[in-house]
Amino acid sequence: xxGENITEPRGATKWLLRANASFVYIFFYIPILVLIVFSFSDxxxxxxxxxxxxxxxxxxxxxxxxxxxxxxxxxIGLVATVISVVLGTASALALERFKFRGRAVFDALLYLPIIxxxxxxxxxMLLFFSEAAELFGFSKGFATITLSHIAFSISFVSVVVxxxxxxxxxxxxxxxxxxxxxxxxxxxxxxxxxxxPGILGGGLLALTLSLDDVVITQFxxxxxxxxxxxxxxxxxxxGVTPLINAVSVVMLVASxxxxxxxxxxxxxxxxxxx
Amino acid sequence: xxGPSVTAAVELSGVTKRFGDVVAVDNIDxxxxxxxxxxxxxPSGCGKTTTLRMIAGLEFPTEGSLQIFGDEMGTLPxxxxxxxxxxxxxxxxxxxxxxxxxxxxxxxxxxxxxxxxSRTSTLIELVQLGGMEKRKPDQLSGGQQQRVALARAxxxxxxxxxxxEPLGALDLKLRQEMQDELKTLQRELGVSFVFVTHDQxxxxxxxxxxxxxxxxRLLQVGSAEEIYERPSNRFxxxxxxxxxxxxxxxxxxxxxxxxxxxxxxxTTGHVAGTSVAMSLRPEAMHIxxxxxxxxxxxxxxxxxxxxxxNYLGVALVYRIAVxxxxxxxxxxxVSEVDRLKPxxxxxxxxxxxxxxxxxx
Numbered sequence: 001x002x003g004e005n006i007t008e009p010r011g012a013t014k015w016l017l018r019a020n021a022s023f024v025y026i027f028f029y030i031p032i033l034v035l036i037v038f039s040f041s042d043x044x045x046x047x048x049x050x051x052x053x054x055x056x057x058x059x060x061x062x063x064x065x066x067x068x069x070x071x072x073x074x075x076i077g078l079v080a081t082v083i084s085v086v087l088g089t090a091s092a093l094a095l096e097r098f099k100f101r102g103r104a105v106f107d108a109l110l111y112l113p114i115i116x117x118x119x120x121x122x123x124x125m126l127l128f129f130s131e132a133a134e135l136f137g138f139s140k141g142f143a144t145i146t147l148s149h150i151a152f153s154i155s156f157v158s159v160v161v162x163x164x165x166x167x168x169x170x171x172x173x174x175x176x177x178x179x180x181x182x183x184x185x186x187x188x189x190x191x192x193x194x195x196x197p198g199i200l201g202g203g204l205l206a207l208t209l210s211l212d213d214v215v216i217t218q219f220x221x222x223x224x225x226x227x228x229x230x231x232x233x234x235x236x237x238x239g240v241t242p243l244i245n246a247v248s249v250v251m252l253v254a255s256x257x258x259x260x261x262x263x264x265x266x267x268x269x270x271x272x273x274x
Numbered sequence: 275x276x277g278p279s280v281t282a283a284v285e286l287s288g289v290t291k292r293f294g295d296v297v298a299v300d301n302i303d304x305x306x307x308x309x310x311x312x313x314x315x316x317p318s319g320c321g322k323t324t325t326l327r328m329i330a331g332l333e334f335p336t337e338g339s340l341q342i343f344g345d346e347m348g349t350l351p352x353x354x355x356x357x358x359x360x361x362x363x364x365x366x367x368x369x370x371x372x373x374x375x376x377x378x379x380x381x382x383x384x385x386x387x388x389x390x391x392s393r394t395s396t397l398i399e400l401v402q403l404g405g406m407e408k409r410k411p412d413q414l415s416g417g418q419q420q421r422v423a424l425a426r427a428x429x430x431x432x433x434x435x436x437x438x439e440p441l442g443a444l445d446l447k448l449r450q451e452m453q454d455e456l457k458t459l460q461r462e463l464g465v466s467f468v469f470v471t472h473d474q475x476x477x478x479x480x481x482x483x484x485x486x487x488x489x490x491r492l493l494q495v496g497s498a499e500e501i502y503e504r505p506s507n508r509f510x511x512x513x514x515x516x517x518x519x520x521x522x523x524x525x526x527x528x529x530x531x532x533x534x535x536x537x538x539x540x541t542t543g544h545v546a547g548t549s550v551a552m553s554l555r556p557e558a559m560h561i562x563x564x565x566x567x568x569x570x571x572x573x574x575x576x577x578x579x580x581x582x583x584n585y586l587g588v589a590l591v592y593r594i595a596v597x598x599x600x601x602x603x604x605x606x607x608v609s610e611v612d613r614l615k616p617x618x619x620x621x622x623x624x625x626x627x628x629x630x631x632x633x634x
Contacts, residue, residue: 171365174332178361179379179426180353189378193369 032252039245046240056246066247069231076142076227077210080149085203087150088157089195095158096165111159113152121152122219129220140222148220149210156209157202160266164198165191197265204262208255281344283308283434283466284329289338291324298324300490301338306434306468308343311460313469313477316487317513322470323362325487326436329468331355343433353382358427362438364419366411372398372422373407379430397425400459417448424459434466441476453480474514478502486510508632511553518559518601519551519632530631534597539573540629550631556604558628561592561614564621575623576601580614594620 009017039057043050060066094100095107113121125148129140138144168191176186214229221230232247282305291299299321306312314322327333328340331352340347342356358379366375377394385393398404401421411419420440427435440456441449457480460467471477477484478498485495486509494506505511512519522530524542530552531537544550567575578596585607592603592614603622614620 169363169365171361171363172367174352175359175361175365175367176378176382177352178330178332178357178359179430180382181378182353182382183351185382189382190367 035245035252036249038242039249041242041245044241046242046245056242057250059243060246060250065226065231066228069226069228072142072225073211073227073229076146076149076225077207080146080153080210081203081207083146084150084153084157084206085199088154088202088206089161089199091154092158092161092165096162111155113155114159118213118215121148122216125151125216126219140220141225144220144222145217145225145227148216149206149213152213152216153206153209156205157199160202160205161195161198164195164266168194197267201262201266204258204265208258208262211251211258212255280308282306282341283310283343284468285339285341285344286325286328287339287341289325289328289335289340291321291328291333292336297490299328299335302492304485304492304495306466308433308466309464311457311467311469311480311482313471313481313484314487315471315474315477315484315513318472319489320487321490322472322485322487323438326359326438326468326470329434330357330359330436332359356433357436358430358432359436359438360420360423360427360440362440363443364411364423366419366422366426368411371408371410372403372414375411375422376425376429378426383430393429397429400428401425416444417452420444420452424456428459428463432465434468435460437467437469439470439472441471441473449476456480478514486513488513503630505553505630505632508551508553508634511551511630511632516556516602518554518556518599520554520599520601521549521551524548524550524631533599536576537573538576538629539626540631541626542631544631544633548633550633553630553632554601554624555628556591556602557589559601559603559605559622559624561594561603561605561620561622563614564619567621567623571623571625574626574629575621577619577621580616580618580620582616583613592620594622 008014038046038049040052040054041049042053042055091110095103095110125144129144129147133139172190172194173186176190177183181189211227212229213227214233217227218230218233221227226234228247228251232244232251235241235244235247284304284306286302286304289299289302289304290297302321302325304325314325316322324333328335329342331347331350331354334349347355367378370378373394376397377390380390380393398407401424403418403421403425406414406418411422414422420443423440437456441452444452453476456467469477469481478501481498483495483497484501486493486501488509494501494510496504501510502514505514508519511517520532522532522538524544524546525531525537526546527542528539529537530540530542530550532552538552540552542548542550564577576596578594578601580592581595581600582593584591588607589604590607590613592605594601594603601622
């Protein structure tokens with residue numbers, strides 16, 4: 001009796017479901033495991049174990065190319081994140097709080113970058129910047145990559161912040177204003193602390209997306225502005241060495257940390273004020 | 275009544291509120307005295323909460339004037355009005371402790387730290403939440419949350435306290451306790467409480483005066499007794515307490531012709547030909563056999579057949595079918611042999627002044 005539940009699968013169904021789950025996890029994680037293992041292999045050919053070494057990680061740390069690519073990625077990621085957080089939060093507030101003409105259209109358009117394929121977005125961006133380059137005469141590089149990253153990150157930030165805002169009681173801001181807070185104070189001391197986990201989560205998500213993006217970046221990048229994922233992609237064409245494994249592991253760890261932080265941030269309650 | 279020499283705490287004149295095509299509040303005139311416990315009562319959607327929100331400044335009237343202690347409020351925002359609100363479901367700030375919640379208003383007004391601390395402590399003691407200052411709202415029971423909401427509003431020493439269904443979320447026992455506490459608190463502070471509720475019993479027991487609202491209109495304002503005993507129209511009679519509404523037409527000043535053609539005596543107050551309803555409270559009627567009707571009450575009686583008798587301990591509730599209607603009569607318990615049984619012929623009669631004639 002105890003612990004039994006009418007909806008819980010039993011017998012063969014239960015075992016099949018378990019086997020399925022195990023298979024899915026194996027399918028997901030074996031490649032990652034292989035990737036990690038061979039990043040420590042002392043053999044130029046990926047897939048041939050040549051004994052343990054940290055040389056590939058040292059190569060990664062010492063190579064000017066990878067260091068420059070990493071630094072490019074970090075600069076672009078940080079700037080794109082800050083700007084998309086501000087714009088994404090503002091759009092979330094506008095969509096959640098105000099009724100205005102064309103709201104539904106704006107709403108749908110805002111989420112377009114989430115669903116349209118990266119390549120489509122990349123081509124759009126490339127064409128746009130080519131036109132813009134002729135009109136305003138700016139060249140491809142930091143600005144174009146950062147603008148593209150902002151363009152797709154806003155949507156993600158907006159979704160996450162809106163989820164948080166949607167769960168917030170509208171009466172709270174009214175209560176603050178009833179208690180002598182100005183509109184700004186009500187936002188600053190009540191709304192902002194309550195949606196802060198959403199903003200942080202959205203920001204970390206934006207940073208992850210920016211650090212990981214290959215397709216769009218490759219289309220809009222310019223001389224001297226190779227980001228780390230684009231650099232890795234270029235290396236593959238020259239032949240795969242465990243250096244790629246090492247770089248991939250570093251990126252994997254960094255992304256995982258950011259995503260976990262983002263999830264934690266979305267779970268915690270708002271921080272204290274004043 | 276003489277002209278009021280004292281300024282009303284809250285005065286609404288010709289206040290209308292429209293949301294698009296919907297008229298939420300329809301041309302209301304209302305004056306709430308200083309120090310009064312005033313209830314706004316009505317079913318949901320009657321405009322009572324909108325009226326309260328207009329006083330708070332959370333909505334602005336579409337038309338009309340709203341004054342607080344003689345000052346025209348116009349479109350003054352809520353943070354510049356001398357009133358505070360206890361919100362429905364409290365709207366406590368979930369990320370702040372009890373102490374931070376209570377002191378919020380004082381901090382927003384820029385009061386000094388020491389003054390804020392002492393006033394906050396006083397209020398926390400007043401609502402008996404000492405020792406819970408550091409807790410967050412979700413660590414409090416419903417009753418405690420409601421006290422925090424009260425303290426958070428009262429710490430600002432508002433000239434009028436607005437309460438929107440403050441007891442709605444509490445269970446019955448706690449509700450009754452809080453009703454007493456609110457009443458006591460109001461008497462001690464001497465501040466006007468404007469209280470919105472859909473619970474007529476709550477309104478009747480707590481308030482000095484009650485405003486009954488329906489579909490955006492103010493139907494009647496008066497003391498609990500006035501509203502219960504002299505309802506101004508059919509809705510009020512039906513909404514407040516239990517009653518039997520018997521349709522009829524005014525024949526002359528003292529006679530109503532009921533739907534079955536029988537004539538009963540009542541002070542009609544309406545011109546002949548008006549369709550009215552006669553409101554008879556279940557406890558205001560006497561019951562007996564046809565031969566028991568006193569001669570003096572011959573024209574204020576009806577005869578029918580008992581359909582149901584329910585025993586409630588102190589009282590017996592009879593249901594009596596009279597031609598086209600069924601009456602509910604509540605009478606003191608009598609021994610079983612003396613009770614009328616279902617199927618028997620029964621008559622009811624009433625003192626003429628207890629029958630209230632109301633128009634639609």
